[in-house]
Amino acid sequence: MPQRLPLFPLGSVLFPGLVLPLNVFEPRYRLLVQDLVAGAEDKDAVRGFGVVAIKAGYEVGEGNAQALHEVGCVALLREVTETEDGRYELVTVGASRFKVVGIDESAGTPYLTGLVEPFGDDDTEDDEDEGGLQLLSAAVARRFEEYREVLDIGGAEAPEDPRVMSYLVAAAMVLSLDQRQALLEAPDTATRLRTELAVLKQEIALVETFGAVPATELPDLPANPN
Missing domain, CATH: 1.20.58 (Methane Monooxygenase Hydroxylase; Chain G, domain 1)
Structure with a gap:
């Protein structure tokens, strides 16, 4: 069953295990960080978001989810620093891969909330011993x-x-x-x-x-x- 995951479109690809620093200044993504930090007390909540690469250009407007690649990587928050001017400096690390199967139109957030499923299996190496x-x-x-x-x-x-x-x-x-x-x-x-x-x-x-x-x-x- 698909799970809800906040999406952060970028003009780059995040891989599992790799560190990704981010400077968050757009209001909708500052709200995303605030939502993640506020939900940190929920032990069942994933303290992260989905990084998905933009197919063309630099930004994705509302209702333009088709401009994103389908497969992305969960970015887990490791450090969150709020600056004096309201920006957030993040240190994240790539975790598991996922596939976007839809967008939750009822999420009510200014940022995209995806419906995602796990993708691939790095523990299954075909016939490779x-x-x-x-x-x-x-x-x-x-x-x-x-x-x-x-x-x-x-x-x-x-x-x-x-x-x-x-x-x-x-x-x-x-x-x-x-x-x-x-x-x-x-x-x-x-x-x-x-x-x-x-x-x-x-x-x-x-x-x-x-x-x-x-x-x-x-x-x-x-x-x-x-």
């Missing part, structure tokens, strides 16, 4: 190290957990929003790692051939098991 998944993850780690060397960028060491590895690489690579969204929507860790391996090989070849070096930094972020 644990050993095979570790080998796949190690192959991605080697290619990712080569990728960083070619682009001359630094960052954290590759994690051992294949699931964490798959999301860290997805967040750190130089990709378009659509490519990141496709990785978020991968049904499981094995599929995501295979896709990343193919993309890494292609990107390394392009950089070595044409000398194009995008500017980026691998986020030195703590992995979160949520």
Whole structure:
């Protein structure tokens, strides 16, 4: 059965386990933060909201939910700081993925409230046994190290957990929003790692051939098991 979840449209993709700082200044999203903080006393309430990427442009108006991608990631509040001018500075961390199956038109909030269901299963790796998944993850780690060397960028060491590895690489690579969204929507860790391996090989070849070096930094972020 779908659950209600406040939605926060962004021009970026959030992945599970990755930290997302936010500066909240729009009145409707300041109200969203206030609602979440006020509901923190309810032990059954989720102290977070759904981050969903905008398909085009920078904002989504009322009744324009079709401008959002269907799959997003729950952002759990870790720190909330109110500034003197009424803004909120948040530190959030990505948790589980979800799929938007509808909008709760009766929610009565200025921000979108989605009807969502869990999406994907990172604990089910198709026919990949644990050993095979570790080998796949190690192959991605080697290619990712080569990728960083070619682009001359630094960052954290590759994690051992294949699931964490798959999301860290997805967040750190130089990709378009659509490519990141496709990785978020991968049904499981094995599929995501295979896709990343193919993309890494292609990107390394392009950089070595044409000398194009995008500017980026691998986020030195703590992995979160949520």
